[in-house]
Amino acid sequence: MKYSLRIVGICVVLLALLGSCKQKAKTVGGVDRSTIFVVDESFKPIVDQELYIFGALYKDGHPKVIYAPENNAVNLLFSDSVRVLIIAREMNAEENKALASKNIKPIVNRFAIDAVTLIVNQASNDTTITLSEIKKMLNGNTKTDKDIVFDNPNSGLVRYLKELSGNKDLKQKNIYSLKSNKEVIKYVSEHPNAIGITGFSWLNDPEKDYADAVNKVKIVSVKDDISKNGSGQYFSPSQQTIALKQYPLTRNLYILNFTGKMGLGMEFAAFIAGDQGQRIILKSGLLPDEIPGREINIVSKIKQ
Incomplete structure (x- = not known):
């Protein structure tokens, strides 16, 4: 009888431990x-x-x-x-x-659906760019003295740019990764010679801590000169141009x-x-x- 009770006691303890481990795993x-x-x-x-x-x-x-x-x-x-x-x-x-x-x-x-957006300082003369120019820029195949900045190197945006350019590293000397989209916007607002790449949602109705920086940058229009469906026109990101598949840099x-x-x-x-x-x-x-x-x-x- 004592032996049976001992077995029951051990089983109860084991079940309790298993339950505890299961709960811990969750x-x-x-x-x-x-x-x-x-x-x-x-x-x-x-x-x-x-x-x-x-x-x-x-x-x-x-x-x-x-x-x-x-x-x-x-x-x-x-x-x-x-x-x-x-x-x-x-x-x-x-x-x-x-x-x-x-x-x-x-x-x-x-x-x-989000738009991957290129921004420049308000003082910059750059207002348009083509997809082929973006790819060359990311691959270091164009002569430019501009700094290209984007957010964290582990971000989905950087993955997108690597896939777009076919470049797995993005380690050209004028390409820099910062820490966040806010930092990208602030950097471009303070450096007329910079091109920033950020998500569109950061530019619409910004928070107070970087709203001033948003007012000091402008969005660059992009032309799809690569695909057969390209219209040959430059488009800025908007709900209409995304819906009509006119703006070429989008992500789900x-x-x-x-x-x-x-x-x-x-x-x-x-x-x-x-x-x-x-x-x-x-x-x-x-x-x-x-x-x-x-x-x-x-x-x-x-x-x-």
């Missing part, structure tokens, strides 16, 4: 990892707006948000620290294979949910893809994945 720093969102810091302005309204409408809609460069965000996923990513790409074949080995399948939703924004269950990640994905979330995107200056409809009430007056 949390990071005591926080449920499914409620931690890691967001590419390039999209902070628009995601902040979405989260603010989401939190106001939903009582429990307050995830813990980590802003990080894209590479760091993906590394957090594979280190089992987070389950929700907001970045400018889907998982590649190698990453999907690694996730499949763990029986993890993401639910992917595109919620907006995605929310990737790896939780595999209903919860905060699913709720936020539904919100950001829904009517209210898409209206916030529309107001921000980016292009929503789906243009919200407009209701028009027609009232007819019958003459007596």
